[in-house]
Amino acid sequence: MSTPLKIGVLVSGSGSNLQSIITQIENGTIDAEIVCVISNRSDAYGLERAQRHKIPAIHLDHRRFSGREAYDVALVETLREYGVRLVVLAGFMRIVTPVLLNAFPHAVLNIHPALLPAFPGLHAQQQALDYGVRLTGCTVHFVDAGTDTGPIIIQAAVPVLPGDTEESLSARIQTEEHRIYPAAVRMFAEGRLSVNGRTVTIAPHPATPTGSLENPAVEPPA
Amino acid sequence: MSTPLKIGVLVSGSGSNLQSIITQIENGTIDAEIVCVISNRSDAYGLERAQRHKIPAIHLDHRRFSGREAYDVALVETLREYGVRLVVLAGFMRIVTPVLLNAFPHAVLNIHPALLPAFPGLHAQQQALDYGVRLTGCTVHFVDAGTDTGPIIIQAAVPVLPGDTEESLSARIQTEEHRIYPAAVRMFAEGRLSVNGRTVTIAPHPATPTGSLENPAVEPPA
Numbered sequence: 001m002s003t004p005l006k007i008g009v010l011v012s013g014s015g016s017n018l019q020s021i022i023t024q025i026e027n028g029t030i031d032a033e034i035v036c037v038i039s040n041r042s043d044a045y046g047l048e049r050a051q052r053h054k055i056p057a058i059h060l061d062h063r064r065f066s067g068r069e070a071y072d073v074a075l076v077e078t079l080r081e082y083g084v085r086l087v088v089l090a091g092f093m094r095i096v097t098p099v100l101l102n103a104f105p106h107a108v109l110n111i112h113p114a115l116l117p118a119f120p121g122l123h124a125q126q127q128a129l130d131y132g133v134r135l136t137g138c139t140v141h142f143v144d145a146g147t148d149t150g151p152i153i154i155q156a157a158v159p160v161l162p163g164d165t166e167e168s169l170s171a172r173i174q175t176e177e178h179r180i181y182p183a184a185v186r187m188f189a190e191g192r193l194s195v196n197g198r199t200v201t202i203a204p205h206p207a208t209p210t211g212s213l214e215n216p217a218v219e220p221p222a
Numbered sequence: 223m224s225t226p227l228k229i230g231v232l233v234s235g236s237g238s239n240l241q242s243i244i245t246q247i248e249n250g251t252i253d254a255e256i257v258c259v260i261s262n263r264s265d266a267y268g269l270e271r272a273q274r275h276k277i278p279a280i281h282l283d284h285r286r287f288s289g290r291e292a293y294d295v296a297l298v299e300t301l302r303e304y305g306v307r308l309v310v311l312a313g314f315m316r317i318v319t320p321v322l323l324n325a326f327p328h329a330v331l332n333i334h335p336a337l338l339p340a341f342p343g344l345h346a347q348q349q350a351l352d353y354g355v356r357l358t359g360c361t362v363h364f365v366d367a368g369t370d371t372g373p374i375i376i377q378a379a380v381p382v383l384p385g386d387t388e389e390s391l392s393a394r395i396q397t398e399e400h401r402i403y404p405a406a407v408r409m410f411a412e413g414r415l416s417v418n419g420r421t422v423t424i425a426p427h428p429a430t431p432t433g434s435l436e437n438p439a440v441e442p443p444a
Contacts, residue, residue: 115337115340115355115357116340116355117340117341117353117355118337118338118339118340119339130420131339131374131420132373132374132419132420132421132422133337133338133339133374133377134374134375134376134377135337135359135377135378135379137357151354152353152354152355152356153356154356155355155356155357156357157357157379162423162424197354198352198353198354199354200354201384202384
């Protein structure tokens with residue numbers, strides 16, 4: 001691709017994962033452009049983040065629509081206006097419908113704060129504490145019609161420690177979220193992800209030597 | 223406790239986890255004694271392992287009993303004859319009933335080849351491959367009346383790698399099983415595990431300094 005990937009990000013809250021992606025785009029790690037940030041809530045701090053980085057920030061109030069499908073029709077319209085090719089959910093607290101998924105096949109990403117398929121749905125960190133697991137983590141996945149059931153791209157694990165609260169565990173998981181979500185977006189932007197059924201294949205990084213290897217090296221490593 | 227913990231191990235197959243525990247008892251890492259190994263199958267290699275280490279090996283054929291409860295009554299009788307205080311399931315391919323669990327409250331351990339609550343039941347490794355997770359692992363837990371639902375003691379994670387088969391993934395998980403199952407048995411033998419609802423608390427190792435610390439040290443560290 002000659003032009004960078006155009007990304008639309010959907011948020012409902014603070015958008016700290018949005019920030020981690022903005023940072024890696026701005027420092028040149030991800031070759032992509034966030035062309036719009038959309039929130040169903042006018043007070044989402046993610047909208048303010050977008051504005052600070054000169055990204056169009058759009059409030060699309062779900063209460064103005066008759067239902068989920070009608071809302072998603074408007075979402076798709078807006079995303080298409082901006083030429084979006086990848087939709088990134090970053091704390092978007094709404095269930096998306098096939099209206100959105102069919103408009104962006106295999107091009108809607110989400111991150112969930114658990115090692116799926118364990119603890120899908122809301123309050124995943126508290127679910128993990130209540131169950132008494134020793135390891136939990138986060139999962140970046142393609143979104144499908146189910147709740148947190150789509151094909152998995154990356155997972156990272158963290159320990160649950162004695163005395164953990166929902167807050168302390170969420171913070172530990174979030175550190176990993178901010179590592180793996182930008183990494184998955186980068187893989188997508190580099191065209192390295194392919195989906196076959198439930199399996200996501202990650203092609204080697206273009207910089208990885210595959211065929212021949214000259215000796216001595218004629219170019220220094222990247 | 224002045225006498226070492228008496229352990230009974232139940233197997234149906236090769237008993238490689240049995241071997242990992244035998245090894246750590248023989249090298250002095252775990253202060254315990256395996257007083258009997260019981261199998262529902264006469265051809266279980268675990269029985270042969272036991273005999274090689276001079277451990278009583280007992281074949282208790284489930285087909286001779288009218289049902290699960292009747293079988294477990296016989297199991298409990300045998301375990302009590304040997305003075306067992308901890309029951310370790312090591313590839314025991316039978317569902318245990320409250321008959322066994324009530325006779326050994328919070329004293330029946332199992333290991334499962336997945337990061338529970340993900341992928342309970344049979345063929346956990348194939349379930350993980352079919353789902354497409356990037357991380358899986360194994361879980362040592364106290365056994366309760368459900369299938370792989372009991373309070374968790376230790377979990378270890380391993381990556382699922384491109385091209386993995388059920389065999390290659392199982393082997394990678396088994397390496398971790400052989401580390402964490404003896405470790406959990408050791409914690410039990412040291413009296414360091416307590417169960418409160420779904421939460422297992424692990425008391426610090428007796429060698430861990432807790433109260434005071436003299437300086438300079440008056441004894442060398444263990």
